[in-house]
Every structure is written in C-alpha cells, then in structure tokens.
Amino acid sequence: MGRPQLSIQDLRVEYHTDEEVVHAVNGISLDLEEGESLGLVGETGAGKTTTALSILGLLPKPNGKITGGSIFFEGKELSKMGEEEMRKIRGNRISMIFQDPMTSLNPIFPVGEQIAEALEVHFSLSRESAEGRAAELLELVGIPRNRMKEYPHQFSGGMKQRVVIAMALACNPKLLLADEPTTALDVTIQAQVLRMIRDLKRRMQTTLILISHDLGVVAQICSTVAIMYAGKIMEYGKLEDVFRNPLHPYTEGLFASIPRLDRSQRRLSSIPGLIPDPSNLPSGCVFHPRCPYRMDSCSQVVPRTTEWKGRKVQCLKYQELS
Amino acid sequence: MEPLLEVRHLKKYFHAGYGTLHAVDDVSFRIPKGSTLGLVGESGCGKTTTGRSILRLIEPTAGEVIFKGRNVLHASPAELRSLRAEMQIIFQDPYSSLNPRMTVSQIIGEPLWIHRRVKDKRELERKVRELMEKVELADRLYGAYPHELDGGRRQRIGIARALSLHPQFIVCDEPVSALDVSVQAQILNLLKDLQEELGLTYLFITHDMSVVKHMSNTIAVMYLGQIVEMAPAEALFQKQLHPYTQALISAIPLLEPGGWKDEKALKGELSSPIDPAPGCRFAPRCPLAMEQCLGQDLPLVESAPGRFSSCLRAKEMI
Numbered sequence: 001m002g003r004p005q006l007s008i009q010d011l012r013v014e015y016h017t018d019e020e021v022v023h024a025v026n027g028i029s030l031d032l033e034e035g036e037s038l039g040l041v042g043e044t045g046a047g048k049t050t051t052a053l054s055i056l057g058l059l060p061k062p063n064g065k066i067t068g069g070s071i072f073f074e075g076k077e078l079s080k081m082g083e084e085e086m087r088k089i090r091g092n093r094i095s096m097i098f099q100d101p102m103t104s105l106n107p108i109f110p111v112g113e114q115i116a117e118a119l120e121v122h123f124s125l126s127r128e129s130a131e132g133r134a135a136e137l138l139e140l141v142g143i144p145r146n147r148m149k150e151y152p153h154q155f156s157g158g159m160k161q162r163v164v165i166a167m168a169l170a171c172n173p174k175l176l177l178a179d180e181p182t183t184a185l186d187v188t189i190q191a192q193v194l195r196m197i198r199d200l201k202r203r204m205q206t207t208l209i210l211i212s213h214d215l216g217v218v219a220q221i222c223s224t225v226a227i228m229y230a231g232k233i234m235e236y237g238k239l240e241d242v243f244r245n246p247l248h249p250y251t252e253g254l255f256a257s258i259p260r261l262d263r264s265q266r267r268l269s270s271i272p273g274l275i276p277d278p279s280n281l282p283s284g285c286v287f288h289p290r291c292p293y294r295m296d297s298c299s300q301v302v303p304r305t306t307e308w309k310g311r312k313v314q315c316l317k318y319q320e321l322s
Numbered sequence: 323m324e325p326l327l328e329v330r331h332l333k334k335y336f337h338a339g340y341g342t343l344h345a346v347d348d349v350s351f352r353i354p355k356g357s358t359l360g361l362v363g364e365s366g367c368g369k370t371t372t373g374r375s376i377l378r379l380i381e382p383t384a385g386e387v388i389f390k391g392r393n394v395l396h397a398s399p400a401e402l403r404s405l406r407a408e409m410q411i412i413f414q415d416p417y418s419s420l421n422p423r424m425t426v427s428q429i430i431g432e433p434l435w436i437h438r439r440v441k442d443k444r445e446l447e448r449k450v451r452e453l454m455e456k457v458e459l460a461d462r463l464y465g466a467y468p469h470e471l472d473g474g475r476r477q478r479i480g481i482a483r484a485l486s487l488h489p490q491f492i493v494c495d496e497p498v499s500a501l502d503v504s505v506q507a508q509i510l511n512l513l514k515d516l517q518e519e520l521g522l523t524y525l526f527i528t529h530d531m532s533v534v535k536h537m538s539n540t541i542a543v544m545y546l547g548q549i550v551e552m553a554p555a556e557a558l559f560q561k562q563l564h565p566y567t568q569a570l571i572s573a574i575p576l577l578e579p580g581g582w583k584d585e586k587a588l589k590g591e592l593s594s595p596i597d598p599a600p601g602c603r604f605a606p607r608c609p610l611a612m613e614q615c616l617g618q619d620l621p622l623v624e625s626a627p628g629r630f631s632s633c634l635r636a637k638e639m640i
Binding site: 043044156158159186187188189190191192194195198213214215216217219220221239240243244253254255256257258259260261264265266267268269270271272274275 | 364365472474503504505506507508510511514529531532535536556569570571572573574578580582587591592
C-alpha cells in the first residue's frame with residue numbers, strides 16, 4: 001500500500017460573521033485509499049458538507065476559511081492550491097453530487113448540454129463529440145439518449161438526480177463526493193439511485209465519500225464510516241465493526257434513536273439535549289453535556305484520537321483504557 | 323368497538339386545465355379510540371390530502387367523515403369550529419407552520435383565546451405554562467420567538483398548540499420528517515407518552531416505514547390516491563399481501579452492513595394521477611401484473627382475517 005489517495009490531517013474550518021465565529025470543522029483527519037468508499041455520517045451541523053466543500057475549495061467566500069490542517073490529494077496539497085489550478089481538478093479529478101437535484105441543474109439549458117459542458121472545458125472536446133459522450137453517459141445512468149434535448153423540468157426528481165450523477169461522472173473522476181444524494185428522493189427511487197451509484201463506483205473504480213444523515217443509506221454502499229459530531233470525528237473505522245459494535249457513546253445513542261424494523265420497542269432511547277451551538281462549543285469533549293457515561297474529566301480534557309479494536313475513537317473512556 | 327373516526331369513500335379531485343387530478347380516490351378506514359392509524363406512502367400518493375380533507379382544511383369532493391357519530395362534511399361553519407377543537411393537526415414543517423411574529427406563548431395560547439377557554443390573562447398564562455411543561459419546553463422560552471429555537475423545540479410548540487383545546491383526535495402530518503434522528507426519537511417518544519396519558523387517537527402520516535411501524539397499531543399503504551393494503555403493523559412487516567408494499571419494504575436501506583438482502587429494485591416511477599385509467603394503479607410497475615388487473619378498479623378486500631389488500635393475487639402471497 002502506498003500513500004493514501006486523499007489525506008486530510010487535522011482540518012479546521014471556521015465561518016466568520018459580523019457577530020460570531022462558527023467552528024464548523026474542528027480538527028478532523030481522514031485517509032482514503034484508492035477505490036475506497038467512506039460514509040461520512042452525522043446530524044445537521046456536524047460539519048459533513050463543510051468538509052466536502054473544503055476538499056473542493058468551494059467554501060463560501062469570504063466567510064468560510066480553512067484555519068488549520070491540510071488536505072492532500074494524489075500527493076498535492078489542495079488547501080494551498082490557487083484557484084486556477086483548483087479549477088483543473090474540480091469537476092475533473094474530483095467531482096461532487098449535491099443533495100438537491102432541482103437546484104444543481106440549470107433550468108434554461110437542455111440536460112445534454114449541461115453534461116457536455118464539463119467535457120468541453122476539461123478535455124477540450126468539440127461540441128459534437130462532447131454531446132456524443134454526454135449521450136453515452138445518460139445511457140449509463142439509465143436515461144434514453146433521445147431525452148438529451150429535454151430540460152430539467154421535464155424530468156422527475158429521481159431522473160434529475162441521475163442527470164446530476166451523469167454530470168459528475170463525465171470526466172471519469174478519481175474521487176466522487178456525494179452529499180446526501182438520495183435524501184430528496186422517495187424510498188423506492190432512492191433504492192434505484194443508490195444501487196446505480198454503487199454499481200458505477202465499482203465499474204469505474206472511483207473513490208467515494210458518501211455524506212448522509214442516514215446510517216441505513218451508508219450501510220448499502222460504504223466499507224468504512226466516520227461518525228461526525230460538532231465538527232469532530234467521534235468514531236472512524238470499518239463499517240461492519242462500527243455497525244455491529246459501536247464504541248463511542250454518541251454512535252451508540254445514534255443507533256438507539258432509530259426505530260428498528262427487526263424488533264418492537266415501546267420507547268426509543270433518544271439522546272437527551274441538543275446539538276451544541278457551533279459558535280459556542282462545550283469545553284472538553286464536545287459530546288459531554290449529552291453523554292450518559294460522562295466523567296468529571298470529560299468537561300475539562302479534550303479527548304485525543306485513540307486506536308481501539310481496529311478503529312479510531314475520540315473518547316476519554318477509551319483513552320484511559322488503552 | 324365503535325370507531326372514533328370513520329372515513330368512507332373519501333375523494334378529493336383537483337381540476338387542472340388538462341384533466342382531473344385524482345389526489346384521493348375512494349379511501350375508507352376506521353380508527354378506534356386511543357389507537358393510531360399509520361398512513362404511509364411516497365410523495366404524491368395523497369396521504370397529506372387525505373389528512374387535510376378529514377379536517378376540511380381542504381374541502382373533499384365526495385365521501386363521508388364520521389367523527390363521534392357526526393358527519394364532519396355536513397357540519398355548518400359554527401359546528402365545524404367547535405369540531406375543530408376536538409380534531410387537531412400537527413404539521414410537517416415546524417419552520418413554516420409557526421407565525422414568526424408571535425412568541426411561543428402567543429402561539430400556544432391563541433386557540434385558548436379564540437375558543438374562549440380562559441377567563442383572563444392570568445388563567446391564559448397558567449394554561450400556556452402547563453402546556454409547555456407537558457411538551458417539555460423550558461419555562462424560560464415563554465417569551466421567545468420561533469426563530470430562536472431549533473426544529474425539535476419548534477415541533478414541540480406545534481404539539482402544545484394542537485393539545486391546547488384538549489382534542490381527542492390529532493392528524494400528525496409527517497411530524498418528524500424535518501428533524502434529525504436523535505431529536506426525532508425525542509418527539510416520537512413525546513407523542514407516544516401523550517397518547518397514553520390523554521387517550522389520544524392519531525392519524526399518523528409519514529413516508530418513513532420504520533417510523534410508521536414504531537408508531538402505529540394499523541398501517542394503511544397508499545399508492546396514487548388509493549389504499550392498496552391495510553393491516554396490523556407487526557403483521558404487515560412480517561408478510562405483505564400487495565406487491566407495492568413488498569417493494570416499499572424491500573427498498574428500505576437496512577442498518578445492516580452489506581446492504582439489501584433483496585436485490586430486486588422496483589422498476590419505473592409513479593404514473594400520472596391525472597385522469598388515471600381504471601384498474602390497478604400499480605400494474606405498470608408490478609412484477610405480478612396480469613391482464614385482469616386493468617380495466618376495472620380494484621377495491622380493498624379482506625384477503626385474510628384482519629388483512630386487507632386490493633391485489634387480485636393477494637391470496638397467493640399468504
């Protein structure tokens with residue numbers, strides 16, 4: 001095994017507004033091998049989307065800023081790259097699928113043209129050959145090529161997301177970031193789209209980061225998973241390990257909150273309290289105010305990442321045990 | 323047992339310029355007092371329209387809604403106003419269903435004023451604080467505005483408002499869809515506790531199969547304006563007597579590493595609800611479709627004790 005394809009070390013991102021500083025990502029580290037599929041899971045405000053936007057250099061300007069750490073992709077430091085250089089990578093080597101297919105397509109251009117655009121820009125293809133390739137891509141995602149000239153509003157939600165996926169795959173990206181790609185879709189359509197992403201990923205050998213709030217969705221396609229909370233990674237390891245035996249109290253609480261199909265429960269064991277305000281994070285471990293196992297030291301000491309049973313956990317309990 | 327609410331042959335058609343949209347097309351069910359009927363289906367299946375038609379927040383085209391022996395659809399405006407005190411709704415989006423210019427206490431207290439349930443300001447304040455305690459909203463939020471609160475707390479305001487007039491029946495229209503999973507669990511627990519404590523009857527509308535199983539005694543599955551299957555919650559998940567329910571349940575991403583057990587994905591997408599041809603609405607996507615499925619509408623029939631399905635081949639699935 002050589003060096004990882006994507007390596008994020010101690011990444012920190014802040015959003016500055018007139019009144020406050022929002023600490024969106026607070027020191028996360030991830031390493032992805034080529035072809036790996038990582039699920040980035042967490043609730044609203046956990047920093048999942050901010051992490052993806054940082055990789056692509058798409059943080060909103062001027063409010064969003066990387067304030068620490070590094071992002072290396074194929075050996076090059078993305079976080080130090082200029083806009084010009086970044087453009088050559090974005091949509092080409094690394095591409096992204098956004099949550100809402102209704103807003104990521106331009107309503108006034110036919111879908112075929114929108115897919116072809118990326119090919120013209122990155123591969124300097126002629127209009128004709130780009131459109132030929134766009135037709136192939138549409139077929140790849142299960143849309144007949146004769147719908148090339150149709151506009152986004154003529155497609156259903158599931159079909160629009162397929163178009164967005166075709167766009168993202170146009171340049172054979174090495175790394176695909178999918179931000180809640182099926183959240184806006186109905187469950188039977190979600191199943192179709194997820195299977196398609198999984199099969200295309202296998203066929204194209206793309207590395208995948210799938211961002212989702214839904215542990216079930218991640219279980220369908222990912223082999224590793226990172227559980228985020230308040231801009232930190234609480235637990236990171238093989239999907240199977242984390243699902244079979246969650247170690248971190250937050251992961252445990254997250255699983256217990258989900259109504260199960262395979263058993264009946266009168267009550268759900270919810271996590272008490274609320275997600276912390278990212279402009280005013282708790283001291284010590286960010287999860288300590290809601291943690292059922294908290295110790296006195298949890299409000300004072302920031303836990304380090306500890307290797308435990310083949311995964312990485314940020315919790316004092318495991319730090320002391322190891 | 324006499325049901326608290328009975329819906330018979332409810333229809334709601336919308337007239338579009340190019341045809342008639344059959345949003346709810348001949349829906350019937352009963353909900354016994356103190357129990358929950360889960361209404362589940364994908365977007366556009368008519369579940370929200372059904373809920374709103376029952377309360378006459380939209381006027382249904384045809385049918386009967388019998389609440390405690392009275393037909394809600396024949397109620398005069400004055401009768402409807404007093405009926406509405408007993409039939410309430412909790413909306414999906416806690417961001418758009420609360421007036422941003424009113425404080426928490428004004429929102430919760432408004433129904434009490436309108437229905438003259440309180441004598442004076444002092445009694446109003448006391449009742450509002452009681453309601454806030456009941457839904458576990460901190461007392462210090464009495465004068466807060468909705469924008470200061472997160473989704474979970476806002477949904478608690480919606481619940482307190484719905485409870486303020488002591489209703490017996492509440493339509494819960496996707497009450498947790500906008501919430502994160504840890505907060506969703508808090509709200510689902512609260513709704514269950516309140517039901518037990520106050521003997522409430524719920525029509526629980528959702529697209530989420532795990533949530534509907536957790537909350538309901540009986541589940542009705544809707545597809546393109548019609549109920550295609552209705553059964554006790556546990557039984558429905560053990561065995562489905564309609565191919566659409568089968569597809570819906572097998573599409574759920576399970577919390578199991580490795581993914582779906584069943585690799586058959588449902589083909590195709592919803593057909594148009596505008597002037598649908600007679601026959602089974604699911605037939606174009608159905609793996610079991612036969613010639614007889616088309617041509618005539620298929621009513622919900624009791625295919626096994628307590629289990630209703632509109633599928634002609636339901637008996638083969640038992």
